Amino acid sequence: MTTPPPESPPFPDSLCHRCAAPPRYVQSRTTTFILCPLLPQKYPPQPVRGCALFKPRAPDAPPPPR
Numbered sequence: 001m002t003t004p005p006p007e008s009p010p011f012p013d014s015l016c017h018r019c020a021a022p023p024r025y026v027q028s029r030t031t032t033f034i035l036c037p038l039l040p041q042k043y044p045p046q047p048v049r050g051c052a053l054f055k056p057r058a059p060d061a062p063p064p065p066r
């Protein structure tokens with residue numbers, strides 16, 4: 001299931017949370033995965049601290065898709 005960012009996102013210091021990609025949040029029964037729509041492997045090792053595809057998300061950008 002894909003959801004908006006959870007209130008307590010996993011790896012809160014990950015670049016993905018501030019990325020314009022935007023990432024999606026895939027929730028299992030036990031954890032939340034961060035899905036990148038740009039990378040072929042989809043689930044980059046977290047936390048992402050550097051990424052060639054990172055672009056900062058505009059402060060007024062709509063929330064990530066459900």
Ligand code: SF4
Binds near residue numbers: 016017035036054
């Ligand atoms: S492009 Fe990089 S920083 Fe942005 S969501 Fe994907 S992995 Fe994260």
